[in-house]
Amino acid sequence: MPRLEISRSSSDRRFASDWLATMATWLPGSQWMEKIATWLMVISAGGFVGLIYWIAYRRLRYPNELEWAEGGMIDMVRRVAAHQSLYTAPSKHFVPYMYTPLYYYASAALGHFTGIHLSTLRLVSLAASTGCLILIFLLVRQWTGKLLPATFACGLFAALDAVAHYWFDLGRVDMLYLFFILAAILLARDGRPILAAIAFALAFDTKQTALVVAVCVLAHELDRPRKLLQGLLTFAALAGASVWFLNHQTQGWFSYYAFRLPSHQAWMVHKLGSFLLRDLVFPLSISLVLIVAACAFKPASFVRNPRQLLFLLFTTAGLGISCITARLHLGGTNNVTLPLWAWICILAALSLHSLLEATNEMESSVGAKLRLVLMTACLLQFLQLVESPSQYVPTHQQQLLAQQMNQKIAAIQGNVFVVHNVVDAGSAGKVTYANSMAIWDVLRADRGPAAQNLRTELIQSFQQKEFSAVLADASPDLMMPVEEPYLTDINHAATVAYPQEQQTMPPWDQMLFYTSPDTPGMKPNVLFLPQSH
Structure with missing residues (x-):
């Protein structure tokens, strides 16, 4: 050379x-x-x-997500700790992020202690x-x-x-x-x-x-x-x-x-x-x-x-x-x-x-x-x-409000579908569902049977009112990017099934904290309930 x-x-x-x-x-x-x-x-x-x-x-001890993908991360670590597979067919219960797995195993190893x-x-x-x-x-x-x-x-x-x-x-x-x-x-x-x-x-x-x-x-x-x-x-x-x-x-x-x-x-x-x-x-x-x-x-x-x-x-x-x-x-x-x-x-x-x-x-x-x-x-x-x-550190008031939100979720009878997973439903003792970001990744990029099955499962779950409530920041028809056509039918099913609003916190209250302005400003503080309620 x-x-x-x-x-x-x-x-x-x-x-x-x-x-x-x-x-x-x-x-x-x-x-x-x-x-x-x-x-x-x-x-x-x-x-x-x-x-x-x-x-x-x-x-360190802020009880909810500092950034909207942390909720999906802890779901994956929980699966590792429970000896469940990280990579499975996408479903309403779980969709993994598009990452390789070493971070989840490292976190689960520390979580053992x-x-x-x-x-x-x-x-x-x-x-x-x-x-x-x-x-x-x-x-x-x-x-x-x-x-x-x-x-x-x-x-x-x-x-x-x-x-x-x-x-x-x-x-x-x-x-x-x-x-x-x-x-x-x-x-x-x-x-x-x-x-x-x-x-x-x-x-x-x-x-x-x-x-x-x-x-x-x-x-x-x-x-x-x-x-x-x-x-x-x-x-x-x-x-x-x-x-x-x-x-x-x-x-x-x-x-x-x-x-x-x-x-x-x-x-x-x-x-x-x-x-x-x-x-x-x-x-x-x-x-x-x-x-x-x-x-x-x-x-x-x-x-x-x-x-x-x-x-x-x-x-x-x-x-x-x-x-x-x-x-x-x-x-x-x-x-x-x-x-x-x-x-x-x-x-x-x-x-x-x-x-x-x-x-x-x-x-x-x-x-x-x-x-x-x-x-x-x-x-x-x-x-x-x-x-x-x-602006990147939650105040004492925000810490208390996050804890109150988890307590309110825990008090709800039945399971709650938490949009965007900004609130950690698992810590509130509820069944966790797939993170919205991971759902979007599948529906956006896949036109095959895996994505179609996920879409059908979500629509049927809303239509059959399997959840006691949906926690979101706005009406279910806005709970996912409405500009994306592949989400329209899912949003419509959720809106029809859960039309009633119940404020969980005062509307003026910025009760959830985000560390990144690049994170969508989704602070779910509204419960959407089925008509029978």
């Missing part, structure tokens, strides 16, 4: 250095201001990390988030040999929790998935492809979007064919074995949910512009400038050989492709951008180290001024991500 030229010519480096030195003469500054800015940056990074745990502590609660799932995510912060710190620390850029990377990723609407402690698969992805990237960077492939296989068994990332990252070993084959073949064997085993155990239903349904979801290509602006440029503009500046002026300080360059390029490509395609899928929100955010934080930290190294080659006063500029830029990046966390 031809040698890749990664260092700039001495004249180019001298020109860049002279240009930076000239710019620095226009700037005020001193060494003590540089030190103050550095310590402020370090304190800001630590503050954002601490904020993750403060918010998690405040939300703590009991199965939403807090159990949140603890798994919080532990995974802690692991992500440690891995980001270690990767940058090992690469640069410096604590300062590693601290910046760790704090920057923690600050992005606000952009993700404080996702790090939610009972969702994303943080455990990211933990395995980062572990695999660290191992691949260290030249251990077999261990990296094992970590990628664990990521794949948590969320199948790891496939693209794994292939790209493991393929960076182009100039070492033996290691290339070791990584790719190990990953293929482990991922393929898990797919075969799960399909064998579920009579093929695993592939139906993990591959067939996702491949038939609609694409929202028009979201590409908003993704680039809202998810990348607006929150991370200063970090992106740091990366561009380092590539322009001092790339050789953190890319010392062709293999490191290939690693950076292939990892960036894998994470970029994976995140962009997931974001453009119907239903994709900014949680799918978390792996790309983590990688940008790592690249920004490497770039910061590169630029700081460049200042050491300059006259001391000039270097101090430029270091002050860099630390100020890091501080501005943190300030750009500051957001009041109060």
Whole structure:
């Protein structure tokens, strides 16, 4: 393989250095201001990390969903704990999400000691988030040999929790998935492809979007064919074995949910512009400038050989492709951008180290001024991500109202169909039914007998008034996306069967709490009863 030229010519480096030195003469500054800015940056990074745990502590025991998919998640963990299959034919009682199963098994394992609660799932995510912060710190620390850029990377990723609407402690698969992805990237960077492939296989068994990332990252070993084959073949064997085993155990239903349904979801290509602006440029503009500046002026300080360059390029490509395609899928929100955010934080930290190294080659006063500029830029990046966390933490009143709602559900005679599963009917002692989001995924993407049987079963259940009540935020004809034609007949059946309204909470009361503004604002506080009531 031809040698890749990664260092700039001495004249180019001298020109860049002279240009930076000239710019620095226009700037005020001193060494003590540089030190103050550095310590402020370090304190800001630590503050954002601490904020993750403060918010998690405040939300850990909230009895209902912080985000509307948590209800379906706990249903799946309960099935694992009860030794029931996760992947079965869709029915009114249960429809799984379109994810691979490792997160559910990890949560069920913890639940063996703590009991199965939403807090159990949140603890798994919080532990995974802690692991992500440690891995980001270690990767940058090992690469640069410096604590300062590693601290910046760790704090920057923690600050992005606000952009993700404080996702790090939610009972969702994303943080455990990211933990395995980062572990695999660290191992691949260290030249251990077999261990990296094992970590990628664990990521794949948590969320199948790891496939693209794994292939790209493991393929960076182009100039070492033996290691290339070791990584790719190990990953293929482990991922393929898990797919075969799960399909064998579920009579093929695993592939139906993990591959067939996702491949038939609609694409929202028009979201590409908003993704680039809202998810990348607006929150991370200063970090992106740091990366561009380092590539322009001092790339050789953190890319010392062709293999490191290939690693950076292939990892960036894998994470970029994976995140962009997931974001453009119907239903994709900014949680799918978390792996790309983590990688940008790592690249920004490497770039910061590169630029700081460049200042050491300059006259001391000039270097101090430029270091002050860099630390100020890091501080501005943190300030750009500051957001009041109060809207993401349920108040004491909201905690009490959520408990009262569960008590009211428990007091109802018979079973209650809870639309959107925002209230955990299982905790209220009621039979749980399929999560609405999972129902939509099936009906939207499948035109075959599985979806038709699910549709028929739901319609018949409403027509026969099998439920004592339907809990929703509006009339049943609005309880699912009315713009979707495949839901019209289901909505109509529910509206005819359950026409009477009974307010469970005052109409003005925002009694249920959501952490994410991207979550549909569905706060079911109205019981719909059959005519006989």
